[in-house]
Amino acid sequence: MQLSREALQRAYRQMKVIREFEERLHTEIQTGEIAGFTHLYCGQEAVAVGVCEHLDIDDKIVSTHRGHGHCLAKGCELNGMMAEIWGSREGLCKGKGGSMHIADIDKGMLGANGIVGAGAPIAVGAALSAKIDNKGKVAIAFSGDGACNQGTTFEAMNFAVVTQAPCIFVFENNHYSEHTGVDYAVGTARDIASRAEAFGMKVWRADGTDFFAVHDTMREVLDFVRGGGGPAAVEFDTERFFGHFEGDPQRYRAKGEIERIRESRDCLKNFRISVTGAKLLTDADLDQIDQDVLDSIEAAVVAARAADRPTPEDVLSDVYIAY
Amino acid sequence: MQLSREALQRAYRQMKVIREFEERLHTEIQTGEIAGFTHLYCGQEAVAVGVCEHLDIDDKIVSTHRGHGHCLAKGCELNGMMAEIWGSREGLCKGKGGSMHIADIDKGMLGANGIVGAGAPIAVGAALSAKIDNKGKVAIAFSGDGACNQGTTFEAMNFAVVTQAPCIFVFENNHYSEHTGVDYAVGTARDIASRAEAFGMKVWRADGTDFFAVHDTMREVLDFVRGGGGPAAVEFDTERFFGHFEGDPQRYRAKGEIERIRESRDCLKNFRISVTGAKLLTDADLDQIDQDVLDSIEAAVVAARAADRPTPEDVLSDVYIAY
């Protein structure tokens, strides 16, 4: 916890933005205004932020179907994201991608991805580019506990080891892939990290609901990888507060599970307890951030609603040819 | 080495059939009479035979592009195989498959396969069928050290563990995938078996050029799997005597490597030394088998040459429809 006051404020703000972004979407989706499939990241904020706070614009990340948190943490603009989810022409992808395909290449955010497991090989490619450029930059592949059973994820890990690509595989184990438990679907003798280790990588594990655990772990990981140690993997144990997708009845949960994790494994709550306890920030400091964030979310929603809608001609642009 | 005289004779004969089949193909291919790609199994005979001697007709195997040895060991008929490689209508697959696609479903041989890594998931399916039937039968997936980097192979291992399919992954590590060394392409911290182990399987390792090591190991493995222990993996260290394909200049080999492995790691030579040394069989016994085998190979070649050729109409059969 050797972070400056500013750094702490920034980290909290980043997590809070993700939280409120998702909570607000959760509400808005009920109205039917938002189209398509939306997977909320709520509960996992400490991972996205604890990882991305170490990165700069030349480091790359590749995300998943549950990508809003990674996007926001990597610096994608809030209004552009909201507008994208609203399917607006002013969205980050002009309304062509939507929730599952938000990308901002200039920010080093190489895309959310609707295909489970597809991101890992792409991250290895970005890491190979960094290796060629030789400036100590890295690429991060975010994957879920479900994605870690997809052949592409395995291929990517071996590929990264063979090519010594500066790639970091971040596994967010939130215990579920859709409606299936990790204990069933990941046959691994021990944990996901051990499987990664068997591919020849150095691995770490930490509590993904604890911002400081994530942040500290990632400092070590990044020192190792930026220093030329080759690829690495980290498994974060975390929690997803909402259903797999919006509308999921969640019959696979234990009774009281959501209340329990919201109570005891909420990264924002625990961050507040830590920093106020250690007198690094006051409740008032954090309350102020909370208010700012809520205001910015409200503004983003208002803007998204008012934003230009795409036109039929837009279908035909951004692709080399239309027959 | 608790095998009966008959069993020893049979094992030697099986290995010798494969050896001479391949040596003869190696010669015949020079003449240009045989079409297509042919990958010779020579050098690895102890694996195919040491594994398949434990199987009966209801156990299934799935093979690779280097499949002749597995086919012969699993009971595919010699003449049918030779005719197939010759592209004859009397071949096991009517000349439609050729070297890379020999199959004999009735013998439990579910196909050689031209796609590296494709066999492992198929073997898991066959094992799931055996699990449903619940008669202690198993399925074997043969894979090379190169195939073990294909996503399908990884998926299959996890899938087998999750479903507790009685599937055995036999990795034949012959140190090369085409022209690339295993030390380069398999990034694994330790060996291939360790990687399989991380998927949650019990694993074994043995010298794949020593028939008795293979056979003894497989007895343990099969006891474990038939007994309901779930899937398992075995890595056999072995040697390929010829090039990757016929015509390979093999510049990747060490100077004198082929002579050395032919000298010291020849499963047939070493088998002979063992069994004659232990006075279980005599040189004369083995010489007799050698002669029988050479005769049967010669007969198979003569028959393949004389066999009916396919006709243009044959293109249109064995598929549901021809537009």
Next chain:
Amino acid sequence: MAQMMYRDAVLTTIAEEMERDSSVVVLGEDVVGGMGTPGGPEAIGGIWSTSTGLFDKFGKDRVIDTPISESAIIGAAAGLALAGKRPIAELMFADFIGVSLDQIWNQTAKFRYMFGGKTKCPVVIRMAYGAGYNAAAQHSQSVHQILTGMPGLKVVMPSTPADVKGLLRQAIRDDDPVIFLEHKALYGMSGEVPEGADQIIPFGHARLARAGEDVTIISSGLLLGFCEAVADKLAAEGIGCDVIDLRTTSPLDEEAIIDSVEVTGRVVVVDEAPPRCGLAADICALIAARAFASLKAPPQAVTPPHTPIPFARELESAYLPSVDKIEAAVRHVLGWR
């Protein structure tokens, strides 16, 4: 006859066939749901509710929930089939043929041929396809055009609950690999479904959804309904349309197509796949080759443009063939002199 939803026609047909034939096995992601969770098995029964209750009835050996490993799912289905079972594999979305194509195309489809007729390979691969859900570029695609082009596969695209029943039963009993394409936007469609376990619709027999002598409209899946709407509208003007529901794209009922076009001389083919090397072009070419002398107008295709599928509502609507676009195409060929 019972009134039934398209999705329930899938589920009840599978259940009946599993009851009838113990070699029928189901596998796919979340086809049980809840495996390894506090809630336990059957927490979902398939995200399309097309396998609900099967696990309880047939047990874990015959209803296999799988990890997210589509290549292994299809490969395992192929292995089950080679070993004598009749697997029904589910790909949650048709778009996931991307991660499993080898097992579909180079394995399952080719075994019977490559092995010289020595085996059959009775695998059914079910998958939800099509646009209309704003699910964007990776969850909305049509893939029948890709799979129809692959020798060894049969490809089925039911457009009503009754056809689901009859065609899925044939698919399960068929000895060849069958791709069974369920349109996402039709799952909630209700319709009459004939009862009785031998209601089978053989492959390669198109259905005449509307009859008329002025123009032929050919389609399947979601867009078939759009074509029917156009036909109904034109009928009111005294224009008669043959609307042919292909039901299966491979085998293709060439005779039904040619017979109709020989009468009408005018044809519109409506398909949800992209225009290049798609099914619409395939059928237009067939017609041009085999009904050339009867044609009074160029065979006309109505398809989406050659672009990925966009997300926003306005964009997806503009992307998809609509009733208006189909009507315009029909009027175009009718007006051709």
Next chain:
Amino acid sequence: MAQMMYRDAVLTTIAEEMERDSSVVVLGEDVVGGMGTPGGPEAIGGIWSTSTGLFDKFGKDRVIDTPISESAIIGAAAGLALAGKRPIAELMFADFIGVSLDQIWNQTAKFRYMFGGKTKCPVVIRMAYGAGYNAAAQHSQSVHQILTGMPGLKVVMPSTPADVKGLLRQAIRDDDPVIFLEHKALYGMSGEVPEGADQIIPFGHARLARAGEDVTIISSGLLLGFCEAVADKLAAEGIGCDVIDLRTTSPLDEEAIIDSVEVTGRVVVVDEAPPRCGLAADICALIAARAFASLKAPPQAVTPPHTPIPFARELESAYLPSVDKIEAAVRHVLGWR
């Protein structure tokens, strides 16, 4: 002009472009060869000898030998491209799109569109395709029909060494993903190749390989040569054939096709892909739609049958379109009244 083999045109173009532009990177299985072996790197330089010497010249960061992991190869290429490089990925055989299709179809091809034009994705995916080697059902396939149908991809099929050079150069400099299909049976073909680093052939411009006014023959790849042979034979009889070498199937030079058919009124499209939803049907449908009034005979397709590719010499020969079959089809359309 230099005399050069098709395979050497591939190699020299890659080498020249790597020299010119340091962002060009090569990756694939055995593109170096000998990695991790006693023989050491450069033991092979690609099984088609299309990357020999590149490793020595450009080093291991830019010439990346890979494990047998095709999804990772294409995915890594996509990631390299998003990060600003210009990767050239090699799939040893086109059939291996089966194990990597998602990364081609759902990733590489769609990024630019899905991301609202925010990125380019300059990936070249080279692959050896086609029959003629008795390599059987999994190592002989044509895949251009599959990939041409996928929006976002450009698809190139050179049929001469000169075209390899000009088209590959364009492919490497293009900002969109390009599928570059090299016919296995053409690697040993020799031909004149213009010199100079700006010999570029833009995409979407067909080549008129033979000119004549009686019939149009359209093809590409290996079969183009067969079509030329037919044209030459017929020329001796005073029959003039336009032989159009498509060069790229997406974008397609629709104008060259239509212009020719408007003159000849008779057309044969010859393609190595299976018949259903293939390129031949695609082009016949285009012609039927756009040159309807000019057609004097039904547009005729010559393709293999709808079967997997068989192994035996006799079978593969019977499977492939031959000079005789093409000639028969041309005479058929010429004789149509």
